[in-house]
Structure formats: C-alpha cells, structure tokens
Amino acid sequence: VKLKQGRTENLVIIGIDCLGAFQNRDYFSWVGDDSEESSKKFYTGVLSGKEAAFDGIDLSPACQVCESPIPMGADMAIGLYGMDINNQILIQAESEEGEHLMTKLKLTDGEEPASRKKTVDKLVEERTVARDNMFTETLDATDNLEKLTVYLANCVNCYNCRVACPVCYCRECVFVTGVFDHEPSxxxxxxxxxxxxxxxxDTVFYHITRLAHMSTACVGCGQCSNACPNDIPVMELFRSISQNTQKAFDYTPGQSIEDKPPLSVFKEEEFEEVVGIE
Structure with missing residues (x-):
C-alpha cells in the first residue's frame, strides 16, 4: 500500500494476537496426522504461559524474539493473551470501519481484563531480552567483511529468501536479470x-544489496530463514542490521499505514552530520 502496489478500499483488516509459529520442518514433524488436536494443544500451551518447547520443538527463532505479539493498525482486533479462551475472547474495534463491522455483527467492544496487560507485558519483556541478546551475538559474528563472508558461506544464490520475503518490493529484481550472467572468461x-x-x-553482494533495500522495511517475520535450504540465520542478520537503520530514521515498519517509508520522503534537515551541512 505504501509503495502503491496495493489498495485498502473496501478492505477491513482484522488482526489477532500472534501466538507464534514453528519452522516449517518442525511443524510437519510435530503436527502428525491430527492437525486439529495439535492446534488445540499448541493454543492451550502458549496461552497457559508455557512458551517453551512442545515435545522438544520450540517456536521459530523469529517468534522467540518478536516483541509485537498483538495486532497494530487493524480495524478490528481479537485478543487471546490473558483471556480464558474456553469461555471468551476479546474483540475490539480500532477504527470507524471496525466499529461499523462490529455494529453489523451485533457485537460490542469487550473490556480488557487486567490479566491481559500483565501477560502481554511479561511476554514482551522476555522477548526483548532475547532479541537484544540475538543482536549482540549476530553483530559480533558479522562485524567485518571476513566474518560476514563466513556467516554467509553456505549461500547458493537460490534466492528463496527474496521470494519468501513479504515486503521485498521490487517488481523486477536485478539479481534475476542478466546483470550477473558473467562470461566464462x-x-x-x-x-x-x-x-x-x-x-x-556474488553471494555476499546479494545479501548486502537486500539489506540496503529492506532494512528499513524488515518486520522480522523470519520467512527468509525459514526458506533457506542451508539453514543460514538470515533473519538474525536482517533484524540486527534493521534495528539500526530503523532507529536512524525513527521508523517502525508495520506500525501505521500513515507513516511514509524513509526512502520515499525527503527531509531537508536530516543526517546533517553525514552530508556535512551545518
């Protein structure tokens, strides 16, 4: 939407608390033949406060460090954390469109119980600590070109991470054109x-180029790592770099549809120490 590749007319966004997810390979080995019963077990386990491993399988690394488990920018929000979901869930309108939908459905805004805020605050605090530890470890492992080359050594240029990325926005990617089709000589x-x-x-160059494009837009969903056939911790690298670029631009992707992407606007008084303007 922000890059004019989508429209919001006649669209109602319904957000729901995110309980996290397994990596693809872990999910299929855990769920077995009974997906319905496995889903119930997952929901019950997470909402009981036990976000540890299920049968030795933990949430994906991206989910373990995600500090935004509740929906932002939705027209209607459905709350699960801190609720007794066997008896009730929390439904709240977050916009005029949401209020209109609630009226049509003959629903009224639910009152948020104190237990919900306590549960969410505790979860965010734990994940923020894990996130900061991840930042430290990843930046230590990639703080020069030699280390970064080792970190990305198993990349085979399959571009799965580019394809899986939900916010990779170029209509034509330079890496799938003839630019990098070198002659044998x-x-x-x-x-x-x-x-x-x-x-x-060009494997390192590929990832550096994506970082230059995507670090302001990365939301840390982890699909890049999920899609990597060689288990390169791509998400950890992108989130660690992104936290610096997003902080520099005072921009949080996914927070508000009204916030303009940093590279789509010009501010005369910005980064003066870089361009040498006093």
Whole structure:
C-alpha cells in the first residue's frame, strides 16, 4: 500500500494476537496426522504461559524474539493473551470501519481484563531480552567483511529468501536479470587474479544489496530463514542490521499505514552530520 502496489478500499483488516509459529520442518514433524488436536494443544500451551518447547520443538527463532505479539493498525482486533479462551475472547474495534463491522455483527467492544496487560507485558519483556541478546551475538559474528563472508558461506544464490520475503518490493529484481550472467572468461580472470574463486559468486553482494533495500522495511517475520535450504540465520542478520537503520530514521515498519517509508520522503534537515551541512 505504501509503495502503491496495493489498495485498502473496501478492505477491513482484522488482526489477532500472534501466538507464534514453528519452522516449517518442525511443524510437519510435530503436527502428525491430527492437525486439529495439535492446534488445540499448541493454543492451550502458549496461552497457559508455557512458551517453551512442545515435545522438544520450540517456536521459530523469529517468534522467540518478536516483541509485537498483538495486532497494530487493524480495524478490528481479537485478543487471546490473558483471556480464558474456553469461555471468551476479546474483540475490539480500532477504527470507524471496525466499529461499523462490529455494529453489523451485533457485537460490542469487550473490556480488557487486567490479566491481559500483565501477560502481554511479561511476554514482551522476555522477548526483548532475547532479541537484544540475538543482536549482540549476530553483530559480533558479522562485524567485518571476513566474518560476514563466513556467516554467509553456505549461500547458493537460490534466492528463496527474496521470494519468501513479504515486503521485498521490487517488481523486477536485478539479481534475476542478466546483470550477473558473467562470461566464462570472467570467472577465469577472477580465479587467476585471486588464486581461487567461490562459486556461486556474488553471494555476499546479494545479501548486502537486500539489506540496503529492506532494512528499513524488515518486520522480522523470519520467512527468509525459514526458506533457506542451508539453514543460514538470515533473519538474525536482517533484524540486527534493521534495528539500526530503523532507529536512524525513527521508523517502525508495520506500525501505521500513515507513516511514509524513509526512502520515499525527503527531509531537508536530516543526517546533517553525514552530508556535512551545518
């Protein structure tokens, strides 16, 4: 919507508390043949406050460090945390559209119990600590080009992370054009100059380019890591870098549809220390 690739007319957004998710491979091994019973077990376990492992399988790394478990920017919000879901759930209108829908459904705004705020605050506090630890570990592991190259060494340029990313916005990605289709002689020249050449090439450049594009928009969903066939912790890298760029622009992606993406607006008085203007 912000990049004019979608529209909100005649659209009502219904948000629900996010209880987290397993990684794909973990989910299929855990759910077995009874998805309905497994879902009940998952909901009951998470909402009881036991967000630890289920049968030895934990929530995805992205979910373990997500500090935004309740919906923002929705027209109608459904609350689960801190509620006795066997008897009731919390439904609240967050906009005029939400109020209109509530009226049509003959529903009234629920009153948020004190237990809900306590539960959400505790969860956010725990995840924020885990997030900050992740930032420290990841930045220590990637704080120079040599370390970053090792961190991304198993990348095979499959571009699964690009395809899976819900906010990757380019209509045509430069990495799937002919720009990086080098002649065979070029690889030989590189190998002759360096003594060896890693194949495939341009893997680090690919991720740096995506970071330059996506670090202001990354919401930490973890689908990049989920899609990686070689288990590279892509999410950890992107979130760790993104927290700095988003802080620099005072921008939180996904928080409000009214907030303009940083690179789509110009502010005359911004980063003066960088451009040398006094």
């Amino acid at each position: 070029q690889y030989l020249r590189w190998a002759d100059r360096k003594g060896a050449v890693k194949m495939p090439t």
